[in-house]
Amino acid sequence: MNRQACDALDAADPLASLREQFELPEGVIYLDGNSLGVLPRAAAERVQQVVRDEWGRGLIRSWNSAGWIDLPQRVGDKIGLLIGAAADEVVVADSTSVNLFKVLSAALDLQRADAPQRSVIVSERQNFPTDLYIAESLARERDLELRLVDADEITAQLDDQLAVLMLTHVNYRSGRMHDMAALTRRAHEAGALVVWDLAHSAGAVPVDLNAAEADFAVGCGYKYLNGGPGAPAFAWAHARHTARMDREQMWQPLAGWLGHAAPFEFTSPYRPAPGMARFICGTPPVISMAALECGVDTVLAASPFGGMAALREKSLALTELFIRLVEQRCADQGLTLQTPQEAGLRGSQVSFAREDGGYAIMQALIARGVIGDFRAPDILRFGFTPLYTRFIDVWDAVEHLRQVLESGEWREARFNQRAAVT
C-alpha cells in the first residue's frame, strides 16, 4: 500500500461524488465527524433562508406556511430511514441527554407497571458519561440500582432483577459495536427492556431498530448526521410501546405542550399526543432543526448508491486501512489499538490508547490540519465519515501521525496546554 494506491481507491470509489455536498476547509483532513460533522453546502443556504425569509419575512406565520410545526416529525421521518424506523416513529427534539431521560423514564414506567420487583438498570461502565448520569439521576429518584459492568459482563446481568438494559450501540471511546439484535433478544428473554443510544451509529453504521425489535432509542444530530453544532437529537420507541402508552394514557415525564394531544387548544390537564409525538416537549429550535435536516439529507443522498450498506462498506475499508497503516508505519510508538479488528464489531471510528502524551499528540496533529480528538484519560480518536473522507486522507493522516510521533514535536509546551474541549 502506498499513496498512489490510495489515490486509485478514491478514483474507483462509487461514493466519491458525495463529498461535493460538503464545505471542507482547505488544508484540513477531518477525522472528527464523530464529534461534529462537516458543514453541508445546502445547510448554509438553508439556514439563511430560514432566518431571512421564514423568520424575517414570514414571522409567526411561518409556523404554518414554512412548516416549522412539522419539523420534529419531518426530520424524524428522514432519520427513521437510516435506522430502520417506520414513518411517524422518530421525533427530533431537545438533546440526546434530555431524550434519554424521556425514553428511559418511559421504559422504567412500563416495567414498574409489569414487573415492579425489577429494580436494576444495567449499563456499560465505559458508556458515554451523559447516559450514565441521566440513568443515575433516574435511579436516585426512583430508588433503583444503576449497575455498571464491562461489555463482556452484560449477558450475565440479564436476570429477573433487570428492568432496563441501557447501552450505546457503538462505544464513543473504543468504537466497539454491540450486536443490537442478539442483545435485545437475550434481554427480552430475560424480561428486560433495552434502550439504545445511537449517537455513534445513526448515519455511521446500518441500524434496523424494528428488525431488532428494540424497545427505545435515542441519538445525536451533530455527529454522523452532520446537523451542525449542538443539533437537536432524536428519539424512537417501538410501536408496541407507543400503542400501549396510548391505550393506558401513559406519559413521559417531560410533558411539554408540543407533546400534548391538542397543543393549540391550550387546555389542562395534560393529554399525551398519540404515538411518538408525546416525546416532543417544548418549542423546537427551528434554525438548528433546519440545519439538521440538511445534514440528514447528505446521508440520504447515498441512497442511489446503495445507502447505508454502501457507506458501511466504505467505512470499513477506511477504518481497516487506517488500522493497517498505523500498525505498519507507527509501530513501536506506544499506540495500542482500542477498536476491534473484527469488522462486525467496529463502528466508524478507530481509537488508540497511549500511556502518555495523547492530548499533546492530538494537538500536534491538529496543528498540522489533521483533526481527530482526544478523550480523557488516554484515547486518540479518529472518526471516518465515508461521505467525505477519502482513502488519500487516510494515507496522509497516518503520515502526519508518523511524523508527529517520530519528530517528538508533540512534546512542545504549546501542545500540552489543555483547552476546555478537545
Next chain:
Amino acid sequence: MNRQACDALDAADPLASLREQFELPEGVIYLDGNSLGVLPRAAAERVQQVVRDEWGRGLIRSWNSAGWIDLPQRVGDKIGLLIGAAADEVVVADSTSVNLFKVLSAALDLQRADAPQRSVIVSERQNFPTDLYIAESLARERDLELRLVDADEITAQLDDQLAVLMLTHVNYRSGRMHDMAALTRRAHEAGALVVWDLAHSAGAVPVDLNAAEADFAVGCGYKYLNGGPGAPAFAWAHARHTARMDREQMWQPLAGWLGHAAPFEFTSPYRPAPGMARFICGTPPVISMAALECGVDTVLAASPFGGMAALREKSLALTELFIRLVEQRCADQGLTLQTPQEAGLRGSQVSFAREDGGYAIMQALIARGVIGDFRAPDILRFGFTPLYTRFIDVWDAVEHLRQVLESGEWREARFNQRAAVT
C-alpha cells in the same frame, strides 16, 4: 387623538432609533412579538458567520476558538442584566418546559429535605399550559397535589401544605402581571418557595429577581428577547439555593454531561457543576444560541436610553393608546378587554375576548398585514414590543380592526379555516 398626533409621538420618541435594529417586512404591523420576536439585522449576519466560518471552517475547534462552550453562560449573563440577576446566575439551555422541569424539581427537592409534609404545588388555572403540564407530571411522579386556582385565590393558598407556588409573571392570555416581590414575600412567610416563569416578562417589563428574593425562574428566548423561532430558554436560581445545592451536592434531575463539574474528564458518577452551571444539561444548539444572543443584544441596546425602565414607559404608552383607541373606535363590537387598565398590573400586551369569530377576525387582520394572534377559545391578543412598535402602528392597527369588524369581512369562509398554529 388622531393619526397625526401618533406621528408626533413617534417623532418625539427617544427610543425610535432602536427600530433600525430590525428587519421589518414591508406592509406589516407586527403585534406578535410576544409570540415570536422580529429578526434583528445582526442575527442574519451572525448566524451566517456561525455557520460558514465557525462551523464550516473552524469545525470542532470552534468549541474553544469561537467560544461555543461558553454560550450558555455568556448569553445567560446578558439576559441576567434584564431580569435583576447577577453574573453567573443565569444559564441558557433547552426549552422553557425543560428548564421548568429542572427548577421545579430542584424547588421540590429543597422542600422535600426541609418540610416533607408540604405536598401541594399551587399554580394559576390560566397559566400557560406547558407550565401546568410539567407541574402535573412532577406531581404525579412524586405523589404531590397540583392545585390550580384563579389569580385572586392565590394568597388564600399560602399555608403549611404549600411546597411551591409556580406562577407566570405576566399571563399569556390576559397580559395581567403579578406583583413578584409581594407574592414572593408572602409565600416565603408561609414557608413556600416560588418559581417564576418570565416568558412574557424578560425584555418586556422590568424584572428584579434578586430584589424580589425570588427562588427560581425560567423564561423564553423567542418572545420579547427576539431570539428566533424556538430559541433556547433560560433558567435562574437564587444564589442561596445554588450555594446550598453545592454544599449538599444536590442535583437537578436532567443531569446531563454539560452540567457536570468536569464534563471533559468523562468520569462517572455524576458530580453537579457548582452554582447555576448544574442546570445545563446536554450540548446546546449553537446556531440557535447565536441568534438568541443577537436578540438579547437588541434589548440591551436600550441601555443608553434608560434600559428596561424606558422600554416600560413606552410599552405602557403603546398599550394604553391601543386600549383607548379600541374602546373609542371599535365600541359596541363585542370586544371585552381582558388586560388590566391599571398600568402596574399590565404586561406588554393587550387582549380582548370576543364571544364568537375571534379566530376569523384575527385572520382577517393578518390578511391586512396586522399580525397579532388568537388564543383559544376566545382571545384576540396583541403584543407591543417598544423596541420596534411605533405609535402610528397602534393607530393603523386599530383602524384595520375597526374596518374588519364594521365590514364583516371576517365572516368570509377563508378566514374561518383554522391552521395548526394561530
